[in-house]
Amino acid sequence: MTCVERPGLFKTVSAVVVFAAAFLAVSNYLGGGIDGVAAASLIAVAAAIAYFVFYGWIAKETLTPPSKRPHARPESKADITSPRVRRVQSVCEPGPHDVEAGRLTQIALEVNPGDTVVGRLEEEDGDDFEWMIVDEDNWVKYVDRGRCDVEAQGRGRGAYTVRWRVSGRGPWFLVLEAYGKKNVREVWTNLRRE
16 A cells, blocks of 8 residues: 655645636736636636546556556666676685784684685784694694694785685684784685685
């Protein structure tokens, strides 16, 4: 159901004044006096009848949404002239991740075998840090012994580009480290499926 706004007092009075001014101008144009008023009255009555006859059709066209109109072309959901936007599927939270000196920061990666992960790692102030990607077994080995097999890694820089193909079942982790550093590193991650 469509609600139609009723005009307020100001709109109603304004409409009456405009009608009266137009009526008197037409009657004066048609010779004035009783003959001019009678001719202007006939024109006003004919205009009112035409208005009310066509009002239903006009109101229906203006109040009916385009999608409900018969024979109306459906509205497009997307602008076909705009370039298509690809949905970026991030594989981890972007951060910033605090990497404390001498401690490991482990970030779970949401990936599947065969995925190609691309993106960048960047320290907020450009300070150097280390990173590696390991599966769960190698994460445990690294925590226990300080050595493990890594899938990808980087050392001694403040920013890295990453390109890694997931070789098998996980779970997989991105490990950030600031070994031998004094200040906390704040690392932003922008890793996504290609």
